[in-house]
Amino acid sequence: MNDKVDVLIVGSGASGAAVAWSLADTKMRIVCLEQGDWMKQSDYPTNGTDYDSRLFRDFATSPNIRKRPSDYPINDDASPIKVVNFNAVGGSTVMYTAHYPRLHPSDFRVRSLDGVADDWPIDYQTLDPFFAENDRMMGTSGLAGDPAYPPHQPTMPPLPLGRSGTKIAQTMNKLGWHWWPSDTALATTEYEGRAPCINLGHCTPACAQGAKASTDITYWPAAIRAGVELRTNCRVREISVGPDGMANGVIYYDANDVEQFLGAEVVILACNGVGTPRLLLNSVSGKFPSGLANSSGLVGKNLMFHPWSHIYGYVDEPMDGHRGPPLCIWSQEFYETGKDRDFVRGFNFQFNRGMPVATEAVNTEAAGLVPWGDGHHDAFRALMGHRLTVGVCTEDLPEEHNRVTLDPVLKDRHGIPAPKIDYTIGDNTNRMLDFAVARAREIMDAAGARHVGVIRPLPLSGWHLLGTARMGHDPERSVVNGWGRSHDVKNLFIVDGSVFVTSGGVNPTSTIQAVALYIADKIKQRLATLFD
Amino acid sequence: MTDQTLTPAEIADFHCLAGIVVPASTRYKVPGADDDAIFADILNSLERDTDPVRVALALLRTHAGGSFAALSPARRAEVAAKLRADGGTPVAVLTRNVLLCYYRDPRVMVSLGLEARPPFPKGHVVDQGDWSLLDPVRARPPFWRPAPR
Known part of the structure; x- marks a missing residue:
């Protein structure tokens, strides 16, 4: 069972699944180790009337609240933004809202265009065919023709506008600001065996219908049919290194918590922007005393989150x-740098329909809009079903002091040191948030909304874990090269959001997967000279 | 190890408080959160929130100077208002548990004009809406920013 394999992938989420599927056509022996288990749609929250409650329990977005056996703790006390993730086959694609924009062309040339951060070693045009391939595999809904993007064709029609979308669209037209139906990874028609969305209304904590594209139901069935082996409940402790300085396998705990070694010719990390630096920093040896692949000292540094805010209000119409x-729908009106603003780069608005009834009750009570006692029912019934929410997703620029390190005390259930997050929101982003919140208030005013409130930043919004093992040409300024190979260890690759040089101002899953497919393609092209 | 069961005194206070958080309404023909079935659901659902709820109930007892349940209705309302004002996270957790259970009770859902059922498998209907609103946006020239290769 533990004979040396050709390719060992750690993590089965967005990027691990994509790279496994792509490499499968090489017919190499590929094994993926996943610390979680397969999920069952029949266990997902919307199967029961207690679905709101489970968002605070076994389907909480924070691993520190959820505390499943597959989770590891994260010390995020020193960050205003808390890490959210999911650990299972499919990773955090099980627990995401499936907003699926691509990064824009300008996002890959931030230094050239705006004089900040760094350019990526790859660009939008290079990734374009991999975006399209990923769209086909995941199944995306949307509408071609968005003037905010280069042309691309989602595979299914967009989600309905509904009452909420119509109201926002009317408002944005009144303001003369861009809007467009969001690209999503939700099936709006039958697609590759997936049933279409039936508006369960509770997408983030897993989709009982299977309409949401999580990689356990998209890439993995295809990868497994093609011969990839996926081992669940296997938590990797460290990457081991041979006398030649090459990775020679990993040490992990199997489903029975027994320590195992699995040798490999190539190791690929797909553990996200927190899990990957944690694993590298835990892989200390005489040759790599400060962690594997860390000669630049940048492993864990430049963590980016996309600081998020919510601006909400209540309108008269249902x-x-x-x-x-x-x-x-989304708006990219303020996505690109504006010369008349006191910040560079930009953000996108994401408009949400509403929320489940009990969650609405909890939020309105917490906001002081609904009292205890007399008046409770009248107040709640006046608000229920009338909410508009504008989400602000800001570009986060890389700063080295925002980082993932190892906590000196906190450990997971296997005794592996846990990650520690040190993060502050940068000055440029704070100015951007000032501007974005003011524009969102204008939207609420134009919509005639009452009881307008602002949550800034949204604490449990650390979905996007980026930048902690950045790619680049210069080994002193990056961890991996332009096709994901470690500068220091030539048979070690990273394919997750860690490699992002900058964050862009949109949800990153589509781009993470396109980058993973691009790296897989480069590996396949270079098999004969992969370690040169 | 955490004791997952509240004491009878804690339960009595919690029961009274739940009825203040969400009282019954004859106008809307709904029970309060102190209804037997709803309150049983609350107690059975506390799980990992038992400790913060216990902290909130201890504060309630402090504010009440003893048993909250033994106070007059007028005094209970005063004490509950003080608890809500200064109770912090433990009271927020307690309130959340009350509301999450209350707003899934079939009688309450029907009164709100909703079906008392889980979302899956029936789902919901969302109208397409007015797609003609997109026409002015479609007419806009591309404005994404070209980037050097």
Whole structure:
């Protein structure tokens, strides 16, 4: 069982699944180790009437609250933004809202265009065919023709506008600002065996219908049919290195918590922007005393989150409320750098329909809009189903002091040191948030919304874990090269969001997967000279 | 190890408080959160929130100067208002548990005009909406920023 394999992938989420599927056509022996298990759609929250409650329990977005056996703790006390993730086959694609924009062309040339951060070693045009391939594999809904993007064709029609989308669209037209139906990874028609969305209205904590594209139901069935072996409940402790300085395998704990060694010719990390630096920093040896692949000292540094804010209000007309996916439409009106602003780069607005009834009750009570006692019912019934929410997703620039290190005390259930997050929101981003919140208030005013509130930043919004093993040409300024290979260890690759040089101002899953497919393609092209 | 069971005194206080957080309404024909079935659901659902709820109930007892349940209705309302004002996270957790259970009770859902059922498998209907609103946006020239290769 533990004979040396050709390719060993750690992590089965967005990027691990994509790279496994792509490499499968080489017919190499490929094994993926995943610390979680397969999920069952019949166990997902919307199967029961207690679905709101489970968002605070076994389907909480924070691993520190959720505490499943597959989770590891994260010390995020020193960050205003808390890490959220999911650990299972499919990784955090099980627990995401499936908003699926691509990074824009300008996002790959931030230094050249705006004089900040660094350019990527790759660009939008290079990734374009891999975006398209990934769209086919995941199944995306949307509408071609968005003037905010280069042309691309989602594979299915967009989600309905509904009452909420119509209201926002009217408002944005009044302001003369861009809007467009969001690209999503939600099936709006039958697609490759997936049933279409039936508007369960609670997309983030897993989709009981299977309409949401999580990689356990998209890439993995295809990869396994092609011969890839996926081992679940296997947590990797460290990457081991031979006398030649090459990775020779990993040490992991199997489903029975027994320590194992699995040798490999090539090791690929796909553990996200927190899990990957954690594993590298835990892989200390005489040759790599400060962690594997860390000669630059940048492993774990430049963590980027996309600081997020919510601006909400209540309108007179009934909105979609708990009906329908949260996803609806986006606006890229302020995405690109504006010369008249006191910040560079930009953000996108994401408009949400509403939320489940009980969650709405919790939020309105917490905001002081709904009292205890007399008046509770009148107040809640006046608000329920009338909410509009504008989400602000800002570009986060890389700063080395924002970082993942190892906590000196906290450990997971296997005794492996846990990650520690030190993070502050940068000055440029704070100015961007000032501007974005002011524009969102204008939207609420134009919509005639009352009881307008702002949550800034949204604490549990660390979905996007980026930048902690950045790619680049210069080994002193990056961890991996332009096709994902470690500068220091030539049979070690990283394919997750860690390699992002900058964050862009949109949800990153589509781009993470396109980069993973690109790296897989480069590996296949260079098999004969892979370690040169 | 955490004791997952509240004491009878804690339960009595919690029961009274739940009825203040969400009282019954004859106008809307709904029970309060102190209804037997709803309150049983609350107690059975506490799980990992038992400790913070216990902290909130201890604060309630402090504010009440003893048993909250033994106070007059007027005094209970005063004490509950003080608890809500200064109770912090433990009271937020307690309130969340009350509301999450209350707003899934079939009688409450029907009164709100909703079906008392889980979302899956029936789902919901969302109208397409007015797609003609997109026409002015379609007419806009591309404005994504070209980048050097």
